[in-house]
Amino acid sequence: MSSGALSGAPVGAPPHDRHGIPAAEEEVVSTPPSPSPEGPRRRARARVALPRFRGQDMPPLDRAIIKALPPVLIIAAIVAVVSDPEGAAVVIGRMRTWVTSGFTWFFIAYSLITVVLCVWLSVSKVGSVRLGGPKTKPVHGRFAWYSMLFACGQGIGLIFWSVAQPILLREGAPVVPVGGWAPEGGLVWTYFHWGLTAWAMYCAVAVCLAYSHHNLGKTLTFREATVDILPARVRRPAGVVVELLAIIATVLGLATSFGFAALQFTSGLTSFLPVESSPLLWLGVIATLGLLASISAFLGVNKGMKRVSETNSVLSIVLVVGVFVFGPTIFILSTMVQTFGSFVQYFVPMSFWTDAPLAGGALDSWQDSWNGWWTVFIWCWVIAFSPFVAGFIARISRGRTIREFVIGVTVIPSVIVMVWVAVVGSAALHYDDRTDGSISADVAENTSSGLFSMLTMIPYVGGGLLVVATVLVATYYVTSLDSGTHALAEFVSAPKQSGPWFRVVLVVSIASVATILLSIGGTAVVDTVQTGTIIGAFPFSFVILLMFANLVRRLRSRDREVKQLEKEVNDPRPLPGDEELIAQQLTPPEQR
Numbered sequence: 001m002s003s004g005a006l007s008g009a010p011v012g013a014p015p016h017d018r019h020g021i022p023a024a025e026e027e028v029v030s031t032p033p034s035p036s037p038e039g040p041r042r043r044a045r046a047r048v049a050l051p052r053f054r055g056q057d058m059p060p061l062d063r064a065i066i067k068a069l070p071p072v073l074i075i076a077a078i079v080a081v082v083s084d085p086e087g088a089a090v091v092i093g094r095m096r097t098w099v100t101s102g103f104t105w106f107f108i109a110y111s112l113i114t115v116v117l118c119v120w121l122s123v124s125k126v127g128s129v130r131l132g133g134p135k136t137k138p139v140h141g142r143f144a145w146y147s148m149l150f151a152c153g154q155g156i157g158l159i160f161w162s163v164a165q166p167i168l169l170r171e172g173a174p175v176v177p178v179g180g181w182a183p184e185g186g187l188v189w190t191y192f193h194w195g196l197t198a199w200a201m202y203c204a205v206a207v208c209l210a211y212s213h214h215n216l217g218k219t220l221t222f223r224e225a226t227v228d229i230l231p232a233r234v235r236r237p238a239g240v241v242v243e244l245l246a247i248i249a250t251v252l253g254l255a256t257s258f259g260f261a262a263l264q265f266t267s268g269l270t271s272f273l274p275v276e277s278s279p280l281l282w283l284g285v286i287a288t289l290g291l292l293a294s295i296s297a298f299l300g301v302n303k304g305m306k307r308v309s310e311t312n313s314v315l316s317i318v319l320v321v322g323v324f325v326f327g328p329t330i331f332i333l334s335t336m337v338q339t340f341g342s343f344v345q346y347f348v349p350m351s352f353w354t355d356a357p358l359a360g361g362a363l364d365s366w367q368d369s370w371n372g373w374w375t376v377f378i379w380c381w382v383i384a385f386s387p388f389v390a391g392f393i394a395r396i397s398r399g400r401t402i403r404e405f406v407i408g409v410t411v412i413p414s415v416i417v418m419v420w421v422a423v424v425g426s427a428a429l430h431y432d433d434r435t436d437g438s439i440s441a442d443v444a445e446n447t448s449s450g451l452f453s454m455l456t457m458i459p460y461v462g463g464g465l466l467v468v469a470t471v472l473v474a475t476y477y478v479t480s481l482d483s484g485t486h487a488l489a490e491f492v493s494a495p496k497q498s499g500p501w502f503r504v505v506l507v508v509s510i511a512s513v514a515t516i517l518l519s520i521g522g523t524a525v526v527d528t529v530q531t532g533t534i535i536g537a538f539p540f541s542f543v544i545l546l547m548f549a550n551l552v553r554r555l556r557s558r559d560r561e562v563k564q565l566e567k568e569v570n571d572p573r574p575l576p577g578d579e580e581l582i583a584q585q586l587t588p589p590e591q592r
Contacts, residue, residue, distance in 0.1 A: 048578045051132065051569040054217030055224045062240050067492055070247045077252070078516060081528050089528045093366070095535050099380075100372035101363040103538065105354050107379045110541055111197050112351060114204040117548055118406050121207060126555045127403030132214040133570035138399035140306065142408075147309035149393045150413050152483035156257070156476040158194060158420055159469065160264060163450035165190040165374075166425040167432060167443045174370060175349050176342060183429050187339045190421050192350050193378045195343075195414040201379070202393065203409040205386045205544055207402060208551040210394035216554075217569040220391060220490050222246045226543060229550040245540050246387040247491050249533065251510060253384050254484045256530035258514035261477040262286045264448040268470030271452040272463060282518050289474055290511035293481040297503040308482070312475050315468050320423050322465045326458050327427040335429075336422040343418070383537035386544065388487035395486065428454040481507060 058066065081088040121127055130136055140148070169186030176185035208225045218224035223239035230238055262285040266277045275281065296308055324332055355371055366372035397405050431454055432439040442453040455465045485506045493502070554562075568575060 050572065051214055051217045052571075052575075052578075053219075054565070054569055055219045058239075059236070062236065065240055066243050066247065069244060070251065073244075073248060074251055074513065077532070078513065081532075082516075085528060088532075092528055092532045092535060096372070096531060097363055097366040099535060099538050100366040100369050100376050101359075104359070104369070104371050104376055107376050107541075108352065108354050110383075110545070111201060111379055113545070113548065114200045115197055115351070117204045117552075118200045118410055122403050122406040126558070127406070128401055129211070129215070129555070129558070130399070130401045131210050131405060132398045133566050136214075136399045136570060140396055143313070144306050144310060145396060145408065146412060147313040148306060148396055148479070148483075149409060150416065151309040151312045151476055151479035152389055152392050156261065156473065156480055158417065159473055159476060160448050160451060161190065161194065162421045162424045163428040163439070163454055164443050164447045165193070166421070167428060167440050167450055170429060170432070170440070174355070175353050176346050184335075184339055184342060187335070187421065187425050187429075188342045188346060189350070189374070190425060191339070191343045191418045192347065193374065194421065195417045196347075196410060197351065198378070198382050199410045199413050199417075201382045202386060202390050203406055204548060205390035206393040206397070206409060207405060208547045209391055210397055210405065211402070211551060211554065213394060214398050215566045215569065217565075220395060222387065222491075222543065222547065226547040226550055229546060229553060242543050243491055245536075245543060247488065249384050249536055249540060250388045250484055250488050250491070251513070252533040252536075254388070254481055254510050255513035256533060257477070257480065258286065258289070258510060259518050260448075260530070261289065261473065262514070262518065265289070265470065265473045265477075267446060267448045268452055268466065268473055271449070271456065271470070272466045279518065283515060286511055286515055286518070289477055289481070290507055292474065293478045293485070293511075294504045294507045296478055296482045297485045297507050298500040308475055309479050312472065312479060315472050315475070316420070319465055319468050319472065320420055322461050322468070323427050323455075323458060324423050326461050327423075328430040331430050332423055332426045335426040336419075339422060340418065377534065380534040380537040383541050383544065384533050386540075387491075388484035391487040391490065392483035395490075424451065424454070427458070431457040481510065485510075 138145070166183065166186040169189055170183040172182045173185035173189045176188045209220055209222070212218040212225040213220040221243060222245075223243045226242055227235040227239045262282045263277075265285050266281055269275055269281075269285075270277055353371075353375075355369065358369055363369055363372075366376075369376070393409060397409075400408065428439055428450065435457070439450060439453045443450040451469055452466060455462050455469060458465055485503045488506050489503050
């Protein structure tokens with residue numbers, strides 16, 4: 001979700017590049033002659049951002065389509081759902097059944113392809129390729145880097161599924177033998193769905209975008225990471241379609257998540273404050289979260305997203321340590337050791353499990369399939385979130401080698417996920433057993449209440465942890481919306497950099513969509529649009545597979561000429577052609 005290759009900062013503003021880094025760290029001043037009277041002064045302040053732009057700028061017609069068509073389609077979808085919620089739910093439900101019945105094998109295969117691709121990238125010689133050229137230093141320190149990629153990727157999901165999924169699956173799950181303790185399978189499947197494979201799915205997409213942008217000078221868009229593998233005559237229309245899919249998936253995914261974040265934050269508030277959930281409170285929460293996300297988006301990555309993400313990490317550590325120390329510590333340790341071993345033992349069978357006997361006939365409903373409830377649902381959700389999660393991860397990872405990138409984006413977050421789930425999920429199972437299933441009852445009534453229900457049972461510090469968890473709902477969603485806004489701005493404005501006010505407008509727009517969905521149709525409409533967004537992951541997955549093939553082709557054909565291009569794209573010294581880039585940078589968009 002970075003900006004384009006050319007800086008769009010106003011003249012006289014402190015120069016920063018698209019990564020939020022002071023220009024002196026990554027840009028070069030160039031002062032070519034200018035025919036305009038005030039040209040020398042303006043051009044003296046102009047800078048060519050690294051990596052130098054070597055991609056294809058969209059023709060005006062294509063750019064107009066990219067900007068105009070998504071809002072029209074999104075409004076049409078919302079009107080269709082709101083005008084006939086039940087009919088829309090039936091149609092989308094049938095589509096979900098069709099996808100689950102006929103393509104469970106496809107989503108399983110897709111996830112395996114991403115894991116294999118990540119393994120190849122990390123163990124082969126291409127793993128030594130540095131994003132941004134051989135002399136580029138990492139933009140962010142490791143703690144900030146891990147904090148940001150985790151916050152935009154899965155933070156908000158783990159807040160709830162770390163309790164809800166083990167509780168919902170406590171009576172047993174496929175593949176993992178229940179042995180003497182049935183709830184073990186639920187924990188192991190939660191590790192699987194939120195751990196290594198999910199992060200590999202994000203990572204594989206992110207590395208495609210990162211190499212295309214940082215090393216080849218392309219815009220940080222799906223279009224330029226994909227279409228050059230296609231015949232020349234279809235690249236232009238294919239690029240428009242690819243970008244439209246990415247934009248629509250990002251807007252609807254963020255808007256529906258915004259609606260659910262408001263509901264979840266409200267659950268947290270009602271757990272320790274004398275307030276009741278209501279549409280008015282939902283709208284107040286949306287306004288508050290939107291304001292916080294707008295401030296973060298306006299300040300940029302270094303001053304906004306980075307600081308909020310680091311706060312997330314600190315609060316997450318406080319939450320997990322609090323549950324571990326004051327909760328059932330010995331039970332948590334015992335469960336962690338046992339279930340980690342089961343995860344290693346059953347990782348491969350879980351990765352390949354399609355419930356083949358069920359495929360012998362057509363499903364009456366996706367609800368008849370365990371995979372329809374879990375694996376297919378979660379993998380579709382990961383694919384639908386890939387445009388902004390992977391784009392933002394690519395954006396903040398300049399200076400890492402591909403090997404470091406893959407390990408950092410897959411292994412480290414997966415370990416964090418497993419520890420989080422082991423601590424929080426085990427505590428929930430322990431207290432559920434000792435309260436005659438009270439947590440199970442709360443989760444059955446409202447999935448988002450599971451964590452809060454468990455925290456009320458933690459001795460001494462439960463009340464404080466409730467506040468921490470509620471704050472985390474807000475801050476994790478702020479970082480998700482912030483990263484999504486940067487992605488959306490890139491898709492729309494590349495190769496020109498978007499300004500901070502444009503990102504604020506995008507936040508307000510997404511908040512407005514969420515408000516409309518909740519105020520007019522309530523949770524049923526939000527759920528319907530969310531499910532429709534997930535169904536949209538099916539066609540988008542073919543775009544991503546094409547992008548994978550293009551990445552492999554690019555890396556395998558990386559010869560001396562390509563390596564020289566990578567050096568030129570990221571060379572901090574003035575180079576021939578910089579004058580043209582600066583001239584393009586200073587030319588108003590309407591005159592290009």
